[in-house]
Amino acid sequence: MKVPKAGAIAAVIGIALTASACAGDDEQGTLSIGIKFDQPGVGMREPDGTFTGFDVDVATYIAKELGYKKDQIVFKQVLSNDRELLIEYNEVQLVAASYSINDKRKQKVDFAGPYFLAHQDLMVRANDATITRAEDLNNADKRLCSVTGSTSAENVRKNLAPKASLLELGGYSECLVALKEGLVDAMTTDNSILAGYTVRKGNEGKFRLIGLSLSNEHYGIGMKKGNTELQVKTNNAIRKMVEDGSWEAAVKKNFGPDYKYEPAQAITTGS
Numbered sequence: 621m622k623v624p625k626a627g628a629i630a631a632v633i634g635i636a637l638t639a640s641a642c643a644g645d646d647e648q649g650t651l652s653i654g655i656k657f658d659q660p661g662v663g664m665r666e667p668d669g670t671f672t673g674f675d676v677d678v679a680t681y682i683a684k685e686l687g688y689k690k691d692q693i694v695f696k697q698v699l700s701n702d703r704e705l706l707i708e709y710n711e712v713q714l715v716a717a718s719y720s721i722n723d724k725r726k727q728k729v730d731f732a733g734p735y736f737l738a739h740q741d742l743m744v745r746a747n748d749a750t751i752t753r754a755e756d757l758n759n760a761d762k763r764l765c766s767v768t769g770s771t772s773a774e775n776v777r778k779n780l781a782p783k784a785s786l787l788e789l790g791g792y793s794e795c796l797v798a799l800k801e802g803l804v805d806a807m808t809t810d811n812s813i814l815a816g817y818t819v820r821k822g823n824e825g826k827f828r829l830i831g832l833s834l835s836n837e838h839y840g841i842g843m844k845k846g847n848t849e850l851q852v853k854t855n856n857a858i859r860k861m862v863e864d865g866s867w868e869a870a871v872k873k874n875f876g877p878d879y880k881y882e883p884a885q886a887i888t889t890g891s
């Protein structure tokens with residue numbers, strides 16, 4: 621019988637390895653996930669380099685269900701304004717970044733989920749009683765901050781307070797500085813994000829949420845268009861996370877005991 625040479629065996633194994641690496645992940649066997657780096661409770665890169673927040677916990681759970689170990693996850697920073705772009709250009713395979721599902725975004729990317737329901741609210745300095753409604757921001761002497769590329773900024777411009785003097789910055793932590801320094805009188809985005817800032821160490825007692833429910837923000841996991849297999853697997857992972865109690869545990873851990881959260885929503889994406 622003819623014994624195959626080592627080179628031939630290697631060639632066959634080589635082909636096999638290449639083929640198995642094509643099953644939706646990249647060649648190093650890592651999964652890159654876009655998260656926010658500056659939203660405590662939601663998506664945060666801590667000073668020691670670790671990642672915390674509800675989006676991080678959801679993303680880690682999904683990654684596990686997709687067959688990745690913790691050390692195979694690469695978290696990359698995304699901003700509200702570059703999420704679609706980073707997905708389209710394969711910089712990240714998934715985005716878990718307080719990313720609301722909407723029709724405009726669905727033209728560019730696919731979503732799994734929703735995995736969370738938040739509502740747009742306003743946050744002011746704790747000692748400021750002059751703003752109680754979104755319409756108060758139409759006053760010429762009031763300034764508001766939100767983030768470029770967010771539904772929050774768009775909602776202000778189109779619906780909530782079209783005459784407001786709106787400062788749009790790259791991230792919510794920048795708005796927080798502007799609010800702290802008195803450059804603006806309020807900032808607006810999802811209550812989940814705002815709540816995270818109020819309880820962050822060093823911020824206690826400084827800021828206050830008005831408690832409005834100005835929109836429904838259904839958070840989805842963003843991914844490249846057309847990867848039905850990834851979408852189905854991600855939806856299954858979200859369902860499992862809710863069913864086994866990990867979802868509720870993650871909500872309580874990250875948003876604190878006082879945060880009033882909505883129950884898990886039914887999956888609406890995918891066929």
Ligand code: GLU
Pocket residue numbers: 700717718719720767769770771772809810837
């Ligand atoms: N959920 C909203 C959005 O997707 C606001 C939060 C954010 O900018 O990440 O635009």
